[in-house]
Amino acid sequence: MTQPESTGYDYDVVISGASLAGSAAAILLARRGVRVALLERRADPDAYKVLCTHSITANAYPVLDELGLVPAIEKAGAVRNEARWYTRWGWIEPKAAPGGPELPYAYNIRRSTLDPMIRSRAGGTPGVDLLLGHQVTGLVREAGRTAGVRASTPQGEREFRARLVVGADGKDSAVAKYAGVPGQEYENGRFGYFAHFRDLPLRGGLGHTWFLDPDMAYAFPNEDGVTVIAVLPGKKWLPAFRDDLEGSFLAFARALPEAPPIDTAERITKITGTVNYPLHSRNPTAPGVALIGDAALTGDPLWGVGCGWALESAQWLAEAVAPAATGRGAPGDLGASLVAYARRHRRRLRGHQYLAVDFARARPFNPLERLMFSAAARDEAVARHMHLFGSRLISPPRFLNPVAVAKASAVNLKHRIRHRRAAASPPPAHLSRTEP
Template sequence: MYDAVIVGASLAGCTTAIRLARCGWKVALLERSPNQDNYKKLCTHFIQPSAIPILNALGVTDAMEAAGGVRTDMRLCTPWGWIEEPETDYRQRGINLSRRTLDPLIRSYAASESGVEFHRGANVEKLVTHASKRVQGVVARVQGTTRQFHAPLVVAADGRNSTVAKLANIPVRSSNNTRFSYYTYYDGGLLTAGGNANFWHLESKLAFGYENGDGTSLLGIFLPAEDLASFRSDPAANFRSFWDSVPNAPSIGSAEPIAPLRGYVSYPNQLRPAAMPGLALVGDAVMSIDPMWAAGLSFAVASADRLVTALAQTQRSESSGTEKSIDQALGVYQRRQNRATFMHYQQIASFSRRKSSSWFERLLFSAAVHDSRVAQNAFSMIRRESSPLKLVSAANLWRIGLVHLKHRLGLKQMEVLSANKSTPQVAVTPEQALNNPATLSTLS
């Protein structure tokens, strides 16, 4: 008999296991792969700053840096210029660490935690349920032997295609993602525009580039679904030609990738209820969204933290039976998870369905290029430290309007001077604007 059974030993599952064990729980941690060094292949391994306080509390950030993790310095390229990430304390920056390294590292921490019993090669086949339909454990085949793991709490941390969620008949809300994505790795540092984590947000052209601590660079692109057939005609050549068309692009030159070109052609945004009696969902099992915003790992860590916090707070305040107090905590967790992620899900899912920026995103990004306070608010949302609703607060809208008004008045003065000199007005392309910020114009 355990206090909790956690299915899935990746970042969300291991975070949950470590935190529960430190609260005095006896935990069974089940991992489908028998290989200790197994890692998630389809992931861009970017951990946003919002997750860093949780990882600091786990005590793993120093080990992540020692293993090659790089503290991130983000920059966002837009049609109006670069938006710089505001200066932050080094220890509060995000971390970029390959899943090849991250997954075994966090798994080793969880396996060595007192109170955690780690089972590799464990494939969950059934849920153990009470007559009331409450989940009370799982039946798993562990390296050829069928075993039952009983506990008043089961945690599904087994990814977007969660076996546990399917066995529990938990519905999934899905919304379309109209882009496909491919990425690969190159030797050396390829970024030429400063920063070690650059994003290109150029209407229908979306991309990212990260420099890793092992001397490699990760480059990824996101293109509209209607371009898929032509891209597939020669993926390697089309991947390279994409970067040739991007301003301030990484200097690939004649370099050849050191890994296969990976990606997805269909990646719907998914959202499930976070809990039911006896069962909680964390990580991609509860929410899996468009990877363009590089928020998946941070959301996974945060969901695990919310679950354990709710369990610890409820059990300290409740004198009722274990199952009842756990279910009360699961209700608290579900409400907090919904409040914390709903607007983020809406913003990311909405963005993934559009070919270009909305009018508000254009106003926001063009203002952020010129104003550090607007840039700070934009990056606070990008780093998932604040809700997207903060961007439409009265203070931020006033600031955006003020920036555009000042810039337009300044541009009007420039037009008057040009008219006096009888100089014809010349249209400026986004690429020209990127290379000459003084010529940037505001949106009409």
């Protein structure tokens, strides 16, 4: 049996960032016997991310389940993220097949509730040292690889040596910067603003997304009777929003088809957002370094995938590196484990990000998108298929497989035939009579 290496490491893994990705990774690694230092630059244990869709896609439900968070999330009043989507062909309303299983779901829950919950769970996990007020200021390098971090702490500068450093520190990741991890940045042709309202009814209690081709908006119900409304227009709208943010935001929301009644609801937050939110893609690993969550890949916020991908990437990393991170494996095992994590990360997310980058140009729907969205508005089976893709449970190739495209084409052909027949049919006799 291979014995643990004796290297004088303070921890097996140091994680920078104790939000969703970092806290989830700390829990999952520690349960596998890894000693973890979880560093968070903010000193407040109740700190949370503000700029977020506050929604977790269904692909991340298994991670929530493994973390043991589902009962706590439901007790906090989180809302299952069932939704309906507006298109110019009508509403897409995914429903379970008659006699079939319910549609996969996760939750809408505000980060002010979720972040402290998962951070507290991480801090109470044996094997995790949660260190608040600790900000990474540099990396420790040894033999051409990263072997720890330097951090400013309430007690002054400190060095933490570890076999693996994990960057869970967001889209502007300091770990990625200090490690020189290459990446790409893609312009986002939309900007976004959102606000929270109380007592704002939505049809069926469901989340609403508006595909206005190319502008976007959504309204998601959350816990405690609070609904978040976001508008994501193309940048041609930017001058109007800069001149009058509140007036432009409210006017945009009021003009939505089946608009939520914002004028009778109570707005409980200021209007917050950003005019520039580029998409980032970085290599998810470097020697002695792994990136998870937004540090590895920052998606377009209009799709609401960030929370789900943060949780999934934390799980993938823990599954890949835990045995090697303890130092009980053979030399080189950690490097091989990082290769496996990077391969899985790219395989699972690269196609989704490619489509998101293309759609972020704020262009009208392309022919394939028109085909799938219009068919989903007309057919329940296509709507369910689109729900699986929107939940990131199937890949782009599966979403656009030949059978699915043929099904959508058949749905639209039948629709056109019915429409033409209806237009060609004479009106009923009692409507065609002329009065004497």
